[in-house]
Amino acid sequence: xxxxxxxxxxxxxxxxxxxxxxxxxxxxxxxxxxxxxxxxxxxxxxxxxxxxxxxxxxxxxxxxxxxxxxxxxxxxxxxxxxxxxxxxxxxxxxxxxxxxxxxxxxxxxxxxxxxxxxxxxxxxxxxxxxxxxxxxxxxxxxxxxxxxxxxx
Numbered sequence: 001x002x003x004x005x006x007x008x009x010x011x012x013x014x015x016x017x018x019x020x021x022x023x024x025x026x027x028x029x030x031x032x033x034x035x036x037x038x039x040x041x042x043x044x045x046x047x048x049x050x051x052x053x054x055x056x057x058x059x060x061x062x063x064x065x066x067x068x069x070x071x072x073x074x075x076x077x078x079x080x081x082x083x084x085x086x087x088x089x090x091x092x093x094x095x096x097x098x099x100x101x102x103x104x105x106x107x108x109x110x111x112x113x114x115x116x117x118x119x120x121x122x123x124x125x126x127x128x129x130x131x132x133x134x135x136x137x138x139x140x141x142x143x144x145x146x147x148x149x150x151x152x
Contacts, residue, residue: 004084005055009041009045011079012043013077014049014054017065018130019131019134023080025057025063025064026064027063045083048083049082052078053110054069054074056068067114071128073126075122075123075126076122076125077119077122077123079127080122082102087118092108094113107121108132
């Protein structure tokens with residue numbers, strides 16, 4: 001199971017949006033520049049996220065995107081499943097009629113347990129959690145740079 005660029009870039013973009021939110025819409029160009037993701041690709045992702053009501057768009061000179069909910073109320077699972085679909089290591093965990101062998105399959109339990117573990121993590125981690133980690137890492141990075149500069 002792999003999360004595609006849709007899921008990875010969409011998650012990065014929403015963490016960026018949460019981190020820089022000031023109550024005003026943030027232009028997609030700014031997110032694009034900070035995250036090094038093309039504006040066109042972000043527009044596609046944000047269209048999907050808007051349809052799922054995770055973000056809202058603001059038109060006009062001061063237009064852009066805003067979160068439609070508080071970061072604490074948006075889980076990583078909300079974002080990933082909106083962009084990727086259900087998360088599972090194999091299709092038989094998602095689709096009941098996928099395999100005729102599922103009743104006799106010893107390994108099916110392993111796949112189901114793995115899917116539950118993955119989904120448990122992403123359902124319990126919020127956009128606020130990731131935003132807070134990003135802010136903390138940036139502060140630590142600035143502190144290390146400052147210490148190196150002062151040591152010279």
